Amino acid sequence: xxxxxxxxxxxxxxxxxxxxxxxxxxxxxxxxxxxxxxxxxxxxxxxxxxxxxxxxxxxxxxxxxxxxxxxxxxxxxxxxxxxxxxxxxxxxxxxxxxxxxxxxxxxxxxxxxxxxxxxxxxxxxxxxxxxxxxxxxxxxxxxxxxxxxxxxxxxxxxxxxxxxxxxxxxxxxxxxxxxxxxxxxxxxxxxxxxxxxxxxxxxxxxxxxxxxxxxxxxxxxxxxxxxxxxxxxxxxxxxxxxxxxxxxxxxxxxxxxxxxxxxxxxxxxxxxxxxxxxxxx
Amino acid sequence: xxxxxxxxxxxxxxxxxxxxxxxxxxxxxxxxxxxxxxxxxxxxxxxxxxxxxxxxxxxxxxxxxxxxxxxxxxxxxxxxxxxxxxxxxxxxxxxxxxxxxxxxxxxxxxxxxxxxxxxxxxxxxxxxxxxxxxxxxxxxxxxxxxxxxxxxxxxxxxxxxxxxxxxxxxxxxxxxxxxxxxxxxxxxxxxxxxxxxxxxxxxxxxxxxxxxxxxxxxxxxxxxxxxxxxxxxxxxxxxxxxxxxxxxxxxxxxxxxxxxxxxxxxxxxxxxxxxxxxxxxxxxxxxxxxxxxxxxxxxxxxxxxxxxxxxxxxxxxxxxxxxxxxxxxxxxxxxxxxxxxxxxxxxxxxxxxxxxxxxxxxxxxxxxxxxxx
Ligand SMILES: Nc1ncnc2c1ncn2[C@@H]1O[C@H](COP(=O)(O)OP(=O)(O)OP(=O)(O)O)[C@@H](O)[C@H]1O
Ligand SMILES: [Mg+2]
Numbered sequence: 001x002x003x004x005x006x007x008x009x010x011x012x013x014x015x016x017x018x019x020x021x022x023x024x025x026x027x028x029x030x031x032x033x034x035x036x037x038x039x040x041x042x043x044x045x046x047x048x049x050x051x052x053x054x055x056x057x058x059x060x061x062x063x064x065x066x067x068x069x070x071x072x073x074x075x076x077x078x079x080x081x082x083x084x085x086x087x088x089x090x091x092x093x094x095x096x097x098x099x100x101x102x103x104x105x106x107x108x109x110x111x112x113x114x115x116x117x118x119x120x121x122x123x124x125x126x127x128x129x130x131x132x133x134x135x136x137x138x139x140x141x142x143x144x145x146x147x148x149x150x151x152x153x154x155x156x157x158x159x160x161x162x163x164x165x166x167x168x169x170x171x172x173x174x175x176x177x178x179x180x181x182x183x184x185x186x187x188x189x190x191x192x193x194x195x196x197x198x199x200x201x202x203x204x205x206x207x208x209x210x211x212x213x214x215x216x217x218x219x220x221x222x223x224x225x226x227x228x229x230x231x232x233x234x235x236x237x238x239x240x241x242x243x244x245x246x247x248x249x250x251x252x253x254x255x256x257x258x259x260x261x262x263x264x265x266x267x268x269x270x271x272x273x274x275x276x277x278x279x280x281x
Numbered sequence: 282x283x284x285x286x287x288x289x290x291x292x293x294x295x296x297x298x299x300x301x302x303x304x305x306x307x308x309x310x311x312x313x314x315x316x317x318x319x320x321x322x323x324x325x326x327x328x329x330x331x332x333x334x335x336x337x338x339x340x341x342x343x344x345x346x347x348x349x350x351x352x353x354x355x356x357x358x359x360x361x362x363x364x365x366x367x368x369x370x371x372x373x374x375x376x377x378x379x380x381x382x383x384x385x386x387x388x389x390x391x392x393x394x395x396x397x398x399x400x401x402x403x404x405x406x407x408x409x410x411x412x413x414x415x416x417x418x419x420x421x422x423x424x425x426x427x428x429x430x431x432x433x434x435x436x437x438x439x440x441x442x443x444x445x446x447x448x449x450x451x452x453x454x455x456x457x458x459x460x461x462x463x464x465x466x467x468x469x470x471x472x473x474x475x476x477x478x479x480x481x482x483x484x485x486x487x488x489x490x491x492x493x494x495x496x497x498x499x500x501x502x503x504x505x506x507x508x509x510x511x512x513x514x515x516x517x518x519x520x521x522x523x524x525x526x527x528x529x530x531x532x533x534x535x536x537x538x539x540x541x542x543x544x545x546x547x548x549x550x551x552x553x554x555x556x557x558x559x560x561x562x563x564x565x566x567x568x569x570x571x572x573x574x575x576x577x578x579x580x581x582x583x584x585x586x587x588x589x590x591x592x593x594x595x596x597x598x599x600x601x602x603x604x605x606x607x608x609x610x611x612x613x614x615x616x617x618x619x620x621x622x623x624x625x626x627x628x629x630x631x632x633x634x635x636x637x638x639x640x641x642x643x644x645x646x647x648x649x650x651x652x653x654x
Contacts, residue, residue, distance in 0.1 A: 176377075179440065217327075
């Protein structure tokens with residue numbers, strides 16, 4: 001019999017062990033099965049959330065979309081999300097430009113302070129902002145929620161935009177200046193087109209973070225409700241549950257589409273050498 | 282033969298007492314250079330010596346900590362990069378990735394508010410000049426390294442700058458392409474008549490292309506001279522070492538005789554050499570360095586050596602290189618062997634000189650350089 005030489009497998013082609021596979025599958029099921037209940041029960045023809053399923057219906061969707069309060073809350077969330085996303089992305093862009101293009105004293109400290117909201121528990125953030133707005137006599141409303149959300153989302157915007165700004169050769173901007181353009185025209189003709197994919201993905205990401213956010217919206221909203229706060233308030237009424245599920249399912253689908261779009265855009269615009277870095281949060 | 286550098290004509294681009302410090306690092310120290318209109322001028326030196334920093338100060342991306350830069354008689358200290366009559370070819374080429382070739386080249390023309398037809402005409406002209414006609418529609422990511430290099434050149438020249446700055450523009454090209462681009466670039470410079478300031482760390486490139494060269498070392502400009510003068514009459518050990526290869530000998534000045542200087546050099550004994558052009562450092566007893574290039578040493582038949590211009594040694598390694606032979610000759614009183622490059626003419630002679638054999642080395646007294654110790 002001939003001895004076959006042993007193949008040395010590279011780590012990439014090596015198969016994972018069976019145990020690891022089972023663990024991975026169990027993990028994914030645990031993570032996503034509850035999420036799958038949402039669309040399943042939103043289409044179930046029963047007011048009660050339990051198996052067995054009763055039959056197919058779209059009436060919960062009709063009910064959700066005709067609930068004026070729910071629609072008002074959705075509109076609030078869209079408004080807050082849009083304003084937060086645009087503001088956070090604009091501030092993030094300025095900060096990213098400063099951090100990546102200028103040598104400044106205290107840049108590291110400033111970065112740390114701006115990134116801090118990512119690491120402070122939201123409940124602490126929420127309560128301290130309630131105190132702050134109370135101290136300056138600003139009534140709690142969608143305005144205060146928006147301010148809170150901007151604080152919360154600027155770090156996300158910065159992370160995306162800094163990665164993008166670092167991803168292209170700084171001498172491109174110098175070349176534009178050298179060819180006679182002002183700093184402002186250089187921004188419009190070179191920097192902006194090159195960071196545009198980053199701007200779009202930052203807008204999407206910060207919008208989703210704001211749209212999903214509950215605690216700050218709850219603390220700072222006063223009598224104004226965003227969609228998560230409204231949904232939470234409706235959980236006390238079992239009859240409302242299926243229509244909440246329907247709305248939840250719609251949002252789930254919309255969020256998935258947005259996230260995929262954001263990631264696709266981010267990758268599309270990034271040159272090959274910079275592709276390796278993920279969003280960087 | 283070894284004349285000093287030509288007079289620095291009108292000084293179209295003047296760098297006066299320029300120092301640049303970055304948080305503790307002195308990148309450029311008291312640089313003084315005067316460049317004539319239409320000159321092909323090179324900044325040459327090893328990595329980290331401050332070439333790019335000096336070029337960036339001329340372009341306006343960095344500002345001198347001390348000193349000033351003048352272009353065409355005008356002080357540039359308060360003039361930002363976008364207002365300077367210079368254009369730059371970047372080391373990375375910095376081709377705008379979101380624009381095609383035409384739009385890259387036309388980038389600097391927007392401000393001139395030319396008609397579309399005039400812009401097209403100038404871009405086509407520029408493309409023809411760099412031998413890439415009809416490439417305008419090509420996307421930036423579909424270009425080879427050589428094409429990117431040419432387009433960066435066209436993008437700068439289309440603005441008709443007074444001074445073109447080039448930061449190692451050929452560094453990223455393979456050897457063959459680099460050599461043909463050297464010739465092309467030199468031709469181009471002659472035909473457009475624009476002043477070029479060319480940064481390189483490749484001494485052969487600098488020697489073959491430049492009218493004059495500034496040799497930089499650790500932030501200092503050591504010598505500014507024509508290629509011939511740099512090679513034949515370097516003014517210090519660093520320049521002599523950086524340009525070509527050379528043998529150094531520790532030496533002590535014994536005195537002067539006529540126009541000559543008499544040295545006592547380790548391994549060579551008493552040596553006679555021409556007095557260098559700037560000879561303030563020569564006084565009896567001063568420690569100096571005697572230096573001679575390998576190809577200036579001749580192999581002589583025994584006993585033909587002249588006193589003060591010859592030495593006797595023993596052949597060590599011997600390498601045959603086709604057009605020349607390299608020999609290592611050991612001298613008594615000196616650790617390092619002396620490098621000798623013998624040209625074809627002496628082949629008949631070298632054939633007889635094998636390792637271990639005694640040999641007499643001779644040289645013209647003008648070939649023996651005397652440098653500050
Ligand atoms: N922006 C900067 N901040 C701090 N130090 C710098 C900066 N730019 C250059 N230096 C330092 O100045 C010195 C000269 O750098 P420079 O880039 O001019 O060298 P160079 O001659 O162009 O080298 P190379 O051939 O490697 O390109 C180096 O020690 C470098 O570290
Ligand atoms: Mg450099």
